[in-house]
Amino acid sequence: MRLIIAHERTDPARSDYLPALQRELLAVISKYVNVTNEEIKVHLERQENIEVLEVKIEIPQS
Amino acid sequence: MRLIIAHERTDPARSDYLPALQRELLAVISKYVNVTNEEIKVHLERQENIEVLEVKIEIPQS
Numbered sequence: 750m751r752l753i754i755a756h757e758r759t760d761p762a763r764s765d766y767l768p769a770l771q772r773e774l775l776a777v778i779s780k781y782v783n784v785t786n787e788e789i790k791v792h793l794e795r796q797e798n799i800e801v802l803e804v805k806i807e808i809p810q811s
Numbered sequence: 812m813r814l815i816i817a818h819e820r821t822d823p824a825r826s827d828y829l830p831a832l833q834r835e836l837l838a839v840i841s842k843y844v845n846v847t848n849e850e851i852k853v854h855l856e857r858q859e860n861i862e863v864l865e866v867k868i869e870i871p872q873s
Contacts, residue, residue, distance in 0.1 A: 754813070770843050774840075781828045808821070
């Protein structure tokens with residue numbers, strides 16, 4: 750499974766919520782898909798005011 | 812903000828959890844970003860056993 754979040758940081762003064770959002774989204778996903786931390790790879794990229802968070806989740810073949 | 816979830820349906824017998832997952836992910840996002848339903852566009856695409864869910868959230872310029 751791959752989860753990608755791309756958003757434009759319109760207001761730099763506003764706190765960076767992406768890390769917290771990422772933790773909560775992973776908590777929701779782990780309710781549906783049985784994964785361990787080792788199977789989750791997170792990549793955050795910043796280009797000017799665009800932030801792209803990519804989360805790769807290796808789902809064991811059931 | 813754009814949210815994309817791509818996953819491989821390995822076991823068709825397993826119930827389709829993407830709609831429920833989508834609702835919960837949006838609930839999490841709306842805790843961080845003030846959006847109304849009108850500002851959320853959802854697109855679900857199925858190609859063979861790959862499902863790609865794309866959620867576009869128009870964030871009002873604060």
